[in-house]
Amino acid sequence: MLEELELRDLGPIDSATITPAPSMTAITGETGAGKSMLLNALRMISGGTADASRVASGADQAWAQGIFALGERDPLRAMLAEAGIPVDDDGLFLSRSVPAKGRSRSVLCGKSVPRSLLGEVASNLITIHGQTDQLRIASVARQREFIDAYARDDKARESFNQSYEKYRSVCERLRRLQTQESSMRQQADYLRDSIARIDHVDPHDGELEELMDQRDRIEHAEQITSGVEHALAYLDASQFESAEGAAGVGQLIAGAVQSLRGIHAVGDYEQLAERLESAGAEIDDVVFSLSRSLDADGETGNLDSINGRIHDLNELAQRWGPTLADVLQWRDRAKIDVEDLDASPEQLHSLEQERDRLRDEAIARGRALSKARTDAANALSAQVNRELGQLAMSGAKLDIVVTPRNGEGMLDATGIDDIEFLFTPFPGSASLPMGKSASGGELSRLMLALELCAADSSQESDSSQNASAGMTFIFDEVDAGVGGKAAVELGRRLAKLARRNQVIVVTHLPQVASWAERQYVVSKETGKEGTHTTVREVSGGERVREIARMLAGSESKTSLEHARELLHESEIE
Structure with missing residues (x-):
């Protein structure tokens, strides 16, 4: 969970600090005020590409830091320990500086690290859903992981993985015997001659x-x-x-x-x-x-x-x-190696039979895994499509297709099937892979629907290692093209996701912002020293006035009453 985000000299923002709520936080403000800079700060600490043009005018560098809380049993701790990164009770610190000229610097808990490691760590903490961000499950591998997490097919996957590893091991040994037969014969001859020479002398230790x-x-x-x-x-x-x-x-x-x-x-x-x-x-x-x-x-x-x-x-x-002890040990090892190197027809035939048997076993277990994925894909598609109907995307649908492979190459480390997430934005439109068939706002709402379904699946089984559990989700443009009752429903679903995950949403809709536990306003202020962008938390009456501004562009009595009513009604039962 993100406990604090701090940035300096990033675009129009000289400095800002936000402490998001554990549940839902809304970032609001007028168009062009600089809300995108908060997202850019999150992209920076997530290992995104450094962009020197975002450094504030006259500043030497832009800097951002995120402080995250980790549970005692968080698997990320083991990964950080392996990388030599200390994590104490104060939290996990991710920071990045981007100079106006030169290379950026990534830091984990005070230790300089490669940008790739910063990105790898952040990928376990933050998921950004926005038009300019790579979708969390855009790749085939991520889609398969998502389906497996939703299906809770751990036993089937483990059973398949064990069979496939045995099959792969025998295949590797057989390939080594077949493709390196000539050099192996030479090696075997050398070993036999050496063994004979040692045996002829017949030394004893000492x-x-x-x-x-x-x-x-x-x-x-x-x-x-x-x-x-x-x-x-x-x-x-x-x-x-x-x-x-x-x-x-x-x-x-x-x-x-x-x-x-x-x-x-x-x-x-x-x-x-x-x-x-x-x-x-x-x-x-x-x-x-x-x-x-x-x-x-x-x-x-x-x-x-x-x-x-x-x-x-x-x-x-x-x-x-x-020493002679080493000579005797070498001879004993050589005798074992000669047995492996002697690629006799009987040995090759025996290995080929073993390979075929293990392949059939892995395919059988792969079919069981594929069935679990197919059942999960059908259930997830139906659930997502119901969610889309509530998110102002009536007629849009997601088809998750699990296609069993055939032929010689049907089996690999992932199983025996291919998985595709195909999205149809409106009736009559072609079904295309995610990311190629929807606008930024549609993609954000589609991802919201997927994350909601994943959270529901995780809630049904607390023992499930769901991919989205405990994440910090950032939604940008999720409200594009949405209004009225659909906007209220969108806010309700974001708040629902925030029950089990931290949600930060950049929005211009009061019907969405009103569901947040905490709200920050990004605004431009003009003074003697020029125009600056500020970020401040609003609460109480100040938040009512901000919601009223978002509703009507003014703070009239009617808009203020409407804002109070909206905030009162925006509560999940």
């Missing part, structure tokens, strides 16, 4: 490091043996015949421990003995390890054989590594 350690020991065997023997000679001379009778470190420490424990005087001799005893145990462990090392290093091995094995393993690591 083997390269083990062999390099073994080679290092062999190459330095004499140095290692000499060093270890000398160390052992110092630590435990009893292991060598040449040192028979010599005391080792362990024996010396044991003697020291015994001597300390023989002291019976006061002191920490017992603690020192325990420390020496602990050191002796550690030295014994070192002696044991060195002895085992000496025995192991005595086994020399074939150095040439080891170097050859290291060479083979290094080649594997360089090609498919960097």
Whole structure:
């Protein structure tokens, strides 16, 4: 919901701020006063094309900002979070500046963003129905979305989408096998050769490091043996015949421990003995390890054989590594890829059968979806046509045609049908696509009828994710060519739509403006500094006088009484 719209230096308006009502707001004023600038401000923050000619004379830039309230569970929050746009309790801020020269700047909650993102966000908040605006459901995709929302066919669409996704996945795999058969054979041959080479060497994880350690020991065997023997000679001379009778470190420490424990005087001799005893145990462990090392290093091995094995393993690591673990993982993945790349006739035939089965399944579910759309199209057409009769468009009609496709290309991601919204403005006229067969005012009233029907459908099922629920609708020229009782009915229906959505209408009809909860008047004022356009809210007696002016062009007693009566009667029961 739009909570506030502010603009500066846009056309004849130096500055203005409006706070629309949650329900219906009317924008009124004399012709040429500048009401269109408020619409231009909304188009600006909706990502519309920048027009430097709208910058006020003498100003550097035009600027507009809209503040919108979002519900806690509004799906737009997830979209904004993904784009890195923070949204707090103060609302969602959309602003746009258009300089007299240069590029425009789009801002979301204080963060500069591409104009396309501003437009995408605004499309979930604002719908403008006017002659110069693209219709919300002018495209085939939007029309299908509108019908699906009206039909409340979520289950049928989900069922179809699941079937179609399976069908599309198999088609893609089959296409890959068929169109890339030659390159895939080459890839399969390469994978098979690589797998065979790895299997021939038959490495195991960590083997390269083990062999390099073994080679290092062999190459330095004499140095290692000499060093270890000398160390052992110092630590435990009893292991060598040449040192028979010599005391080792362990024996010396044991003697020291015994001597300390023989002291019976006061002191920490017992603690020192325990420390020496602990050191002796550690030295014994070192002696044991060195002895085992000496025995192991005595086994020399074939150095040439080891170097050859290291060479083979290094080649594997360089090609498919960097480690042997990586090589083994690559081989396992390659075996799986070879199975997919081997486009055998049996495999192709099996995939073709699977594709045909899934296609038949998707078409069957598509037919169920198409029936739901057809039923909804018939109901919506009838309901819209009844609304048009109440909106001074007697004889006009909307035909929503759901046409099932045939042939090879009947199935796509949207289903198996084509949808068209065809409008006939008067009896005997040709039925043409929306946007090509009606004036701006007729299109606005047609869109009002559609939005009313969508709102009714949403009200029937609160769980429905109706496309129009909670939107801010802007109507311009909706009252063109309307008067009398039809004008009153037009206002009543706008107010009805405003029960569940926010509605802002630019109107010159008092019978429409009187239904609004809040009214703003755009007027020209001439002073010492020239002529300026102002925007102000009118209420109470001031609003009565504005309605009287719209009725009779004056504030006579009769027109004022008529205005009060009109405002009193303009209430939905």
